Amino acid sequence: MTLSLHERIRTDIESAILSGKLAPEDRLPVEHELMQTYQCSRMTVNKALSALAAAGLIERRKGAGSFVGRPHAHSMILDVPDLPVEVAKRGHVYGYQLLVRKLRAAARGNAEEELLAGGRRLLQLDGLHFADGAPLAVERRLVSLAAVPAIAEADLEKEPPGTWLLRHVPWTEAETRISAVPADAEIARLLKTPAGTACLLVERQTWRSSERITAVRQYFLGTAYHLVARFGSSRP
Amino acid sequence: MTLSLHERIRTDIESAILSGKLAPEDRLPVEHELMQTYQCSRMTVNKALSALAAAGLIERRKGAGSFVGRPHAHSMILDVPDLPVEVAKRGHVYGYQLLVRKLRAAARGNAEEELLAGGRRLLQLDGLHFADGAPLAVERRLVSLAAVPAIAEADLEKEPPGTWLLRHVPWTEAETRISAVPADAEIARLLKTPAGTACLLVERQTWRSSERITAVRQYFLGTAYHLVARFGSSRP
């Protein structure tokens, strides 16, 4: 793969930063120096530096120069995978079974559900995810019909609602809460495991510019699933 | 705030996509059309579209055109906070107790430990995190003395090693694995909870440009702690 010039400049500086050759707060060469170094026009250098700034690796200050940004030491990139894809990637056969499909109003007094419903009805979708035929996770999802009317006609028997939503509904904001809980009687029955088994609980809500789209609770069998978050080196 | 022209083009298209006016797989106007629409040069249009492509909102195919991308599993930002700070933020009093401080060689046959040690010795640091006096998490950490010789002299009785490392050792890469496990006998005893209690297990390794620095396992009391990850489309 031959890199274009601005890509080469970008990766050169990127590796200098990641290897520690350039420390946080260090000043980068100014654009005119890089023009000399790479024998190219300022626009090309600018494109490389702008990309690094967009990625958060450097900070550019008009009139002052470009500086290596401090690594925001407290935030990592968490991949929020599509389950069928993720299961396949781990070499298993994915399966899905829809258990409950129910059009209903928001539960009275449940502020979460009322916010999600937005005055209209909710579609409740409960289901089971399987890996190699064994239960992997129980999913309880609510979808706002106000936000996604099209889902009323979707065929969700084979394709899990998460995948359908991923393919049809763009979102602008999402929040995921991760915790560990013991399986209650029903979760345990569905996952074919003793009650009290440690489960990874993933709760996620998604919005499209302040309009709530869906809220989901996924109970993963603790021993069968894990999430991975990364910082660094995985930059496209 | 007055947007520059390429920002205006970008946000125009972005909102058209997010609002659903432009559906996934739709074709965008070609660059020359946008030049007409906005009465600007091709470079300006190109900058706007390139930014959208870098953000994953659109896909550009040389020779074919630009297309709205399928909404895909966005990566989310996971806050991995410093525990003392996080506990204080939730309004509790933080405490730490060092249980084990042991200089030792890597366990024979344990590939993980041997990689971390890099031929030299490891510092093993086990401890307990408290919130309002109640056990919150058990931590088992290994630090490479090859990478961080200074930690041999650090006072780690009061300050947890994670905080010390954060303040003294820059790192470039980290990987966190999150799962749910039942507490074994020892974890349960330390957390003052029955054996088998659901615990959130956070395993993290950090590197400084391919040199391993530290590996840590933290067992959180499931009912007392959770992690939050966010995705927001608002770019700075």
Add this chain to the structure above:
DNA sequence: TTGCGCCATATGTCTATACATTCTAAGGTG
């Protein structure tokens, strides 16, 4: 009808230049 090659189309990259905007530091003044 099928397959191959060509060409219009669309994006990718780069140049050279121009002017705007913002920050820094030097130097002069009270």
Add this chain to the structure above:
DNA sequence: CACCTTAGAATGTATAGACATATGGCGCAA
């Protein structure tokens, strides 16, 4: 010494043009 002004430095934005390269459709030939 403190404060203000100002010149220069550095990035931000935009233009017009040039050549490179991948794509897909159309027409021609076997």
